[in-house]
Amino acid sequence: MRKGISDRSALLFVVLAPLLWAGNFIVGRALHGTIEPFDLNYLRWFVAAITLLPVIILNWRDILLSYKRHMPELIVLASFGIVLFNWLLYVGLKQTPASVSGLIFGLSPIIILIIARIWRGRRLDLLEIVGGLVAFGGVGMVLFTYADMTSGFSLLTGPIFVLFAALAWALFTVCLNRLRLPLAPTPCMAAVVWCGLCLMTPLAVWRGNLTVPNVLVPEILASGLYxxxxxxxxxxxxxxxxxxxxxxxxxxVFLQLTPFFIVVMTAVFLGEEVSSRKMLGLMLLLVGIGMVNVGATKVPGNPNRAG
Structure with missing residues (x-):
């Protein structure tokens, strides 16, 4: 009986995480005309770093040792996961609807698989190739519709930035698994966040946009905290x-809820249209990723778990 309660609680946790991650797209799109992408990214990780201070204090010996022995690995992880990922995503969201961005980012599991296979020198099997084509086809259909509705492919600059954000996240995910820092997950996150914050701080100071009066604007402050x-x-x-x-x-499996939540939340909070083509693209994306996951589970050391 106790195990069942634990499983139900765990299910709530793995649904809550994609829901919160989907909110990142909503906030990034909602603030696209209010705050610059770099500044929003810096504010996000500054707040996260302060929140993680107790973790740093409780684990300072292990974290300090990791900084001394694994600084190159930490810089790589911080560059992809903290500096580049959300910066590129927020740049893309300045020009691209959040729902379209969410579908593009939904390709991340397939990009992770491809990078992990290349890293290991293994080829994709037929089911993974077909699944990848189905997923990319669904997203491509939405992109072509979006380009047609916005009078040309010149406005695909935003989606390209989102795709590069997905690539940065995929590289971070694969490197996180392959580099294997000697830290528990939460201290590892704290170490990477603080490393990324240090990398961004000189540029943030030079830009000088995040002054106290600017940050205390209710909309920006609430978004930064979220x-x-x-x-x-x-x-x-x-x-x-x-x-x-x-x-x-x-x-x-529950990671695939993220693009679904994004599409629904953009309709509710941003008033973006949920067209039949967009829903079909979402369905093709989820089916394609499902096929890729089935193919990946046939391989020992499933690379779709971050390689």
Missing amino acids: LGVGASVVAFCAWSTGVRQLGAARAG
């Missing part, structure tokens, strides 16, 4: 707890 605490720390802890209870294989 992104730094909710979409970063709380989402990560919820996901880690759910994975620990359910296992990576069962929990990983």
Whole structure:
């Protein structure tokens, strides 16, 4: 009986995390005319870094040792996961509807698989190739519709930035698994966040946009708190707890809720249209990713779990 209650709680955690991550797209799109992408990214991770200070204090010996022995690895992880990922995403969201961006970013599991296979020198099997084509076809259909509605492909600059954001996230995910820093998940996150913040701070100081009066604007302050605490720390802890209870294989299925939540939330909060083509694209994306996951589970050391 106790195990059943634990599983139900874990299910709530692995649903909560994609819901919070989907909110990142909503906030990034909602603020696209209010704050510059770099500044929003810096504000997010500044808030997350402050929130993670107790973790740094409690684990300072292990984290300091990791900084001394694994600084190149930490810089790589911070560059992809903290500096580039959301910066590129927020740049893309300045020009691209959040629902379209969410579908593009939904290709991340397939990009992760491809990078992991290349890293290991393994080829994709037929089911993975077909699944990838189905997923990319669904997203491509939405992009072609979007380009047609916005009078040409010149406005695909935004989607290209979102695709590069997905690539940055995929590289971060694969490197996180392959580099294997000697830290527990939460201290590792704290170490990477603080490293990324240090990398961004000189540029943030030079730009000088994040002054106290600017940050205290209610809209920006609330968004920064949500992104730094909710979409970063709380989402990560919820996901880690759910994975620990359910296992990576069962929990990983729920990651596919992220593009679904994004499409629904953009309609509710941003008034973006949920067209039949967009829903068909979402269905093709999810079916394609499902086919890829089935193919990946046939291979020992499933690379779709971050390689």
